[in-house]
Amino acid sequence: MKTIVGKVVVLGHQGVGKTSTVIRYVENSFTHHITPTVGASFFSCKILIDDITVKLQIWDTAGQERFKAMAPMFYRNANAALIVFDITSQQSFESMQGWVVELQRNVESPMVLCVVGNKIDLSKNREVTRDEAIQYARSIGASYHECSAMQDQGVGVVFDDVARGLIRLFGNTTDHNLKVYDSENIDNIMASSSELEATDTGKEETVNLSIRSIAHGNTVKPKCC
Amino acid sequence: MSSNLEVEPGAASESVLVTTDSFENFDHMSSSLEEIKNLNAIAENDESNVENSNVENFEDLAENVPCNNEDDDFIQSKEWATRSKHVFVLSLAGKPIYSRYGNEDKLAWLFGVMQTLVSFVQSNDDTIRSIHAGDTKFVFLVKKPLILVAVSRTQETVNQLSSQLNYVFNQIASVLTLTRLNKIYEQRQNYDLRRLLAGVERLIDHLLDFSEREPSFTLGAVQCLSLASSVRDNISSAIVGACSKIKNIVFAILLANNKLITLVRMKKYCLHPADLHLIFNLVQASESLKTAESWTPLCLPRFDASGFLYGHVSYLSEDCQACLLLLTVERDVFFTLSEAKQRIVEKLRRNNCLEAINESLNATEETCIVAGFPELRHYLYKCKSTAQFYQPSLSPPYTKYHERLTNLYKRAHQLLHCSTRPLKLLFEKSSNEAILAWDTRGFELYVVFEPLVDTNSAINSVGRLLNWIKKREEKLFHLNAPTF
Ligand SMILES: Nc1nc2c(ncn2[C@@H]2O[C@H](COP(=O)(O)OP(=O)(O)OP(=O)(O)O)[C@@H](O)[C@H]2O)c(=O)[nH]1
Numbered sequence: 001m002k003t004i005v006g007k008v009v010v011l012g013h014q015g016v017g018k019t020s021t022v023i024r025y026v027e028n029s030f031t032h033h034i035t036p037t038v039g040a041s042f043f044s045c046k047i048l049i050d051d052i053t054v055k056l057q058i059w060d061t062a063g064q065e066r067f068k069a070m071a072p073m074f075y076r077n078a079n080a081a082l083i084v085f086d087i088t089s090q091q092s093f094e095s096m097q098g099w100v101v102e103l104q105r106n107v108e109s110p111m112v113l114c115v116v117g118n119k120i121d122l123s124k125n126r127e128v129t130r131d132e133a134i135q136y137a138r139s140i141g142a143s144y145h146e147c148s149a150m151q152d153q154g155v156g157v158v159f160d161d162v163a164r165g166l167i168r169l170f171g172n173t174t175d176h177n178l179k180v181y182d183s184e185n186i187d188n189i190m191a192s193s194s195e196l197e198a199t200d201t202g203k204e205e206t207v208n209l210s211i212r213s214i215a216h217g218n219t220v221k222p223k224c225c
Numbered sequence: 226m227s228s229n230l231e232v233e234p235g236a237a238s239e240s241v242l243v244t245t246d247s248f249e250n251f252d253h254m255s256s257s258l259e260e261i262k263n264l265n266a267i268a269e270n271d272e273s274n275v276e277n278s279n280v281e282n283f284e285d286l287a288e289n290v291p292c293n294n295e296d297d298d299f300i301q302s303k304e305w306a307t308r309s310k311h312v313f314v315l316s317l318a319g320k321p322i323y324s325r326y327g328n329e330d331k332l333a334w335l336f337g338v339m340q341t342l343v344s345f346v347q348s349n350d351d352t353i354r355s356i357h358a359g360d361t362k363f364v365f366l367v368k369k370p371l372i373l374v375a376v377s378r379t380q381e382t383v384n385q386l387s388s389q390l391n392y393v394f395n396q397i398a399s400v401l402t403l404t405r406l407n408k409i410y411e412q413r414q415n416y417d418l419r420r421l422l423a424g425v426e427r428l429i430d431h432l433l434d435f436s437e438r439e440p441s442f443t444l445g446a447v448q449c450l451s452l453a454s455s456v457r458d459n460i461s462s463a464i465v466g467a468c469s470k471i472k473n474i475v476f477a478i479l480l481a482n483n484k485l486i487t488l489v490r491m492k493k494y495c496l497h498p499a500d501l502h503l504i505f506n507l508v509q510a511s512e513s514l515k516t517a518e519s520w521t522p523l524c525l526p527r528f529d530a531s532g533f534l535y536g537h538v539s540y541l542s543e544d545c546q547a548c549l550l551l552l553t554v555e556r557d558v559f560f561t562l563s564e565a566k567q568r569i570v571e572k573l574r575r576n577n578c579l580e581a582i583n584e585s586l587n588a589t590e591e592t593c594i595v596a597g598f599p600e601l602r603h604y605l606y607k608c609k610s611t612a613q614f615y616q617p618s619l620s621p622p623y624t625k626y627h628e629r630l631t632n633l634y635k636r637a638h639q640l641l642h643c644s645t646r647p648l649k650l651l652f653e654k655s656s657n658e659a660i661l662a663w664d665t666r667g668f669e670l671y672v673v674f675e676p677l678v679d680t681n682s683a684i685n686s687v688g689r690l691l692n693w694i695k696k697r698e699e700k701l702f703h704l705n706a707p708t709f
């Protein structure tokens with residue numbers, strides 16, 4: 001039984017539903033009157049995929065402009081990024097692309113990229129077409145998912161895909177900084193996210209694989225297109 | 226009344242809070258942050274103060290701040306014109322930054338007028354402070370690089386309005402730091418700050434409502450959650466125990482329901498009540514903090530306006546809705562503080578402190594009648610040496626007319642604090658109620674009586690009341706000033 005601990009950063013324009021999506025997944029709840037995130041919030045959860053437990057440590061960042069300079073702290077050592085936009089806002093789609101550029105410029109180790117178009121319950125106000133989004137996701141080697149945190153559509157698939165991406169990343173590359181443990185008993189492990197310091201107690205497995213590839217592009221297949 | 230002067234409930238030789246007057250500005254910046262960092266030789270690979278200058282530069286490329294169509298005709302609307310207090314923030318160059326009601330873009334002309342007024346007066350080497358027109362006051366606060374204006378038909382005085390504007394300025398400084406704010410306008414006088422303040426309007430709106438309603442703002446003080454002193458001490462020592470080995474924690478603040486439970490501080494440093502009010506405002510306005518542990522930069526302008534502290538913010542547990550903030554000068558110690566928080570919660574649970582906090586949160590404070598003062602309706606007692614205050618629960622008629630009570634207190638406070646002829650003692654009767662306000666070296670007391678009370682029995686009650694508070698001071702106030 002293997003356990004992979006992966007650090008996930010959630011990025012995107014303010015109000016696109018980052019927190020709502022994470023909370024829908026982690027707690028299966030939704031509130032209309034959720035207030036904007038302050039700084040960044042930390043969540044963790046586990047997903048079982050085949051016989052591998054993937055533990056996600058999620059940094060849900062604030063989309064407000066004033067927190068922008070704080071983001072590197074959270075994406076710098078992330079293994080996966082969920083970049084979220086609101087399908088009813090072209091502006092949020094453009095802002096999301098800004099995040100991708102920033103990630104590509106500043107993150108060297110391979111990373112699972114997952115583009116998420118949220119609020120499909122409002123598709124009558126759609127400003128970003130599905131095709132446009134898929135094409136964009138493909139161009140950066142990311143997967144693309146649409147979901148509605150409000151109506152609980154497609155949210156599970158997003159995180160499932162991230163977890164699978166992390167497993168592939170672990171299998172395909174050596175320069176990832178994923179933490180992998182042999183035992184199941186990792187409940188008290190606090191792996192580090194970004195440069196925030198870790199206090200690991202589990203036994204770390206040395207990963208030594210010969211295949212080397214970069215996550216962008218070939219480890220993550222766009223799933224829903 | 227002099228016999229009561231020896232009774233000074235809640236007084237303490239050392240205070241966790243700075244005890245200067247709340248109207249003061251922070252004109253010279255303190256350098257507490259530098260001091261602490263130097264002391265502990267913190268390596269800075271600075272994007273720490275979020276001084277990312279790139280952010281400012283690509284601003285031009287971005288689209289304008291979207292404006293809400295619903296607001297289009299707001300300015301014409303009756304509703305807008307009848308608001309009792311407007312607050313505006315603009316840059317020295319006259320660019321709109323914030324309007325309490327309506328859309329700033331639609332009010333550009335108004336911002337223009339305000340800027341012209343300010344600069345006209347400034348060109349004569351003077352500062353404009355207020356204009357009075359009928360029952361409307363225009364109060365100006367020029368705090369480089371911003372201009373803040375209140376247009377008010379409330380009974381609040383120029384001083385009080387000006388203090389509220391100061392809070393608004395502090396709120397803006399708190400999210401950006403004063404250093405960055407200055408730098409932005411040094412680089413570009415015409416900068417549109419709204420993009421950077423997106424989402425902060427909410428905090429300012431909330432702050433204005435909050436400061437109009439809460440006596441803590443008028444008094445420049447905070448109220449503590451009533452707790453047996455042994456419980457409060459246990460809580461403080463749980464925090465000290467979990468944090469004392471961690472370097473660079475400056476403040477640990479535990480609060481619930483707009484009341485302070487405890488505040489532990491780094492030796493030598495105190496928190497200003499005005500900074501604490503900003504923290505209360507942030508916590509109250511941000512429900513989302515309840516969902517998970519958060520990590521956020523936060524500038525406390527009265528503590529040090531030049532840079533950020535970093536805060537680990539979380540609620541104690543599902544079953545105890547008290548909010549804990551661990552503030553440090555280091556930007557990357559979330560997990561260290563997260564563990565400290567776990568240890569604190571475990572300790573508090575073992576000591577039954579969580580229960581005690583909940584009990585106090587669920588019980589309301591006694592009303593005057595219950596406490597044995599039938600002739601009293603309500604009061605505010607502020608202990609000056611600790612910047613803390615106490616008030617009983619509201620009782621009729623103020624449960625219904627809370628605003629009237631608030632205004633009564635604001636007016637009495639002003640009479641005791643006006644710069645020209647401050648009163649030491651005030652006793653006034655109207656057909657609705659009587660109020661006694663008393664300013665001594667150690668405390669301020671504002672007591673509202675039934676309207677027919679006579680002077681003697683009022684004085685008598687005040688004496689008894691002071692003794693009543695004195696007897697309970699350990700429970701009502703945070704008397705120790707614990708340090709890490
Ligand atoms: N209709 C609809 N509304 C949603 C959905 N997801 C979120 N919202 C709403 O969008 C608003 C913003 O949601 P948040 O989850 O706070 O957005 P965020 O991206 O975390 O925002 P920041 O923390 O400010 O960056 C809230 O009013 C949510 O109720 C969705 O799937 N459908």
Ligand SMILES: [Mg+2]
Binds near residue numbers: 019020061062063
């Ligand atoms: Mg959020």
